Amino acid sequence: MHRTKVRVVEDALDANTTLAQANRADFDRSGVMVVNLMSAPGAGKTMLLQKVLTDMEGVRVGVLEGDVQGSLDADRLSHLHIPVVQIQTDNGFGGECHLDANMVRSALHELPLDDIDLLIIENVGNLVCPAEFKVGEDVRIMVASVTEGEDKPVKYPLMFRACELVICNKIDLLPHLDYDLELFKHHLDGVHPGVETMFVSARTGEGTEQLRRYLIDLATRRKAEAAAG
Amino acid sequence: MHEMALSSAVAATVEKHAKGRPVKVVNLTIGKLRQVVPDSLLFYFDIVTRDTLMQGAQLKIEIVPARLHCTGCGERWEPDFPTFRCPACVTGVVEVLSGEEFQVESIEVEEDEVCTAPK
Numbered sequence: 001m002h003r004t005k006v007r008v009v010e011d012a013l014d015a016n017t018t019l020a021q022a023n024r025a026d027f028d029r030s031g032v033m034v035v036n037l038m039s040a041p042g043a044g045k046t047m048l049l050q051k052v053l054t055d056m057e058g059v060r061v062g063v064l065e066g067d068v069q070g071s072l073d074a075d076r077l078s079h080l081h082i083p084v085v086q087i088q089t090d091n092g093f094g095g096e097c098h099l100d101a102n103m104v105r106s107a108l109h110e111l112p113l114d115d116i117d118l119l120i121i122e123n124v125g126n127l128v129c130p131a132e133f134k135v136g137e138d139v140r141i142m143v144a145s146v147t148e149g150e151d152k153p154v155k156y157p158l159m160f161r162a163c164e165l166v167i168c169n170k171i172d173l174l175p176h177l178d179y180d181l182e183l184f185k186h187h188l189d190g191v192h193p194g195v196e197t198m199f200v201s202a203r204t205g206e207g208t209e210q211l212r213r214y215l216i217d218l219a220t221r222r223k224a225e226a227a228a229g
Numbered sequence: 230m231h232e233m234a235l236s237s238a239v240a241a242t243v244e245k246h247a248k249g250r251p252v253k254v255v256n257l258t259i260g261k262l263r264q265v266v267p268d269s270l271l272f273y274f275d276i277v278t279r280d281t282l283m284q285g286a287q288l289k290i291e292i293v294p295a296r297l298h299c300t301g302c303g304e305r306w307e308p309d310f311p312t313f314r315c316p317a318c319v320t321g322v323v324e325v326l327s328g329e330e331f332q333v334e335s336i337e338v339e340e341d342e343v344c345t346a347p348k
Contacts (some may be wrong), residue, residue: 001339003253008246008333012239012257096234128264129231157311158264190312193323 007143016133023108023136030113032062033222034121035215036137038159040152041125044143044169049120052212053080056160061218062116064107066124068095074111085110089124098129103137118219127152131159139218145170146177150184153191160188165196167211172201218221232266235331236273242333243283252286254337261295262311262328286336295328 011017039045046065053061062083063171065074074086087107089096104121111119121137123130140163143153147170153160160166166188172180181199184215198214200207218224243255255274259265267290274288297313298305301321315321 002342004250004335004340006246006336006338008242008335010246010333012235012242012331014331015241018239061276097231098234100234129234132231132235132263144235158262161313164281190314193313 010228013132016101019101019105020134020136023101023105024138026108026113027119027138030116031222031226032113032119033118033219034119034139035136035218036121036123036130036135036140036162037143038123038127038130038140039125039143040127040148043125043143043148044202045122045125045143046076047121048143048169048200048208048211050076050080051205051208052215053077053082053120054210056118056219057216059216060115060117060221061215062111062113062119064099064104064111064121064123066099066117067122068104069095082183083111083116089134094117096129097126099123099135100133117223118215127156127159131156131162131171138222139164141165141167143167144162144184146179146181146184150180151187153184153187157191160191160195163192163195164213165198166192168199169202170184171199171206172204176203200226203214231264232269233273235265236270239270239274239288239333240277240283242280243336244281246281246333246336247338250282250338250340252283252336253339255283255286256291256334256336257286257288258291258293258330258332258334260293260330262325262326263331265331267292270278270345291326291334293330294338296326297328298324300324324325 002206037045063077065086067073067088069088074084077084085107087103120133141161142163144166198210200205243252271288278284294307296307299315299321302318304315304317313323315323
């Protein structure tokens with residue numbers, strides 16, 4: 001026996017990236033715009049969707065719900081009468097804390113991709129892992145609620161840098177908290193200079209119109225791109 | 230749990246390149262901007278490689294410092310706080326030169342002696 005050194009020089013997440021590209025190719029073929037929606041647990045992702053997806057002006061929406069267990073989030077969207085598929089990540093070692101490209105791939109056959117313009121993938125609530133694993137999305141949106149504290153961008157820079165839009169949720173609670181909104185903006189600007197932001201309350205509806213418009217525009221843009229060939 | 234998934238990704242990458250040979254050493258680089266805890270990665274790597282050809286392999290981790298560059302004024306620096314604003318000109322666009330790596334650089338495998346002497 002002798003020992004040989006083998007040169008590898010490969011990103012350890014290459015396998016996931018390759019699968020994410022395969023997902024992306026499937027989405028592109030069907031003309032679907034895909035959003036990866038990420039946040040800490042309880043930031044209000046599902047409630048935002050409940051609020052915003054009620055009137056999408058003809059944009060056909062589908063949702064992939066990622067949770068460690070159960071289908072509570074999918075149930076909450078049932079009144080919208082749109083395709084909702086639940087992915088549970090709890091097979092194996094205590095349940096994965098994020099969705100990866102393979103999990104999304106395994107659920108694609110349950111979605112009528114040709115009849116969807118906008119697919120929203122609601123990731124597992126977590127500020128660390130989802131930032132590492134692309135799933136084939138076009139756009140990454142993260143929700144940071146004010147009850148989490150204003151220091152989160154500097155504590156989880158990877159997540160706050162990995163997205164194109166940061167939604168600050170639960171602003172109706174600001175009068176009851178010591179949360180310093182300006183400090184949050186300062187931290188966010190340091191970690192991800194120039195990132196688009198929205199300040200909303202899913203509960204009262206304040207600011208959610210802006211998000212609704214953003215999502216409709218995304219889907220419309222994809223349709224226009226498809227029409228232009 | 231984060232490092233559990235990442236150690237599985239490292240193991241899968243190593244397995245692909247080991248091509249059935251027992252693995253003794255894995256050299257991995259991790260950028261400082263990645264939120265990876267080396268001790269936790271080592272712990273999970275031992276678990277996910279049990280009963281495989283990687284069992285007992287030594288995972289050697291090299292941490293790559295975060296180095297940033299301002300495309301506006303040319304300033305280069307190593308931040309000790311996650312801020313991506315240029316300390317010199319404030320307005321410039323900052324690019325990451327290093328610190329985002331999560332890469333298997335090389336592995337050491339055991340091979341049977343192959344007689345290459347001419348007959």
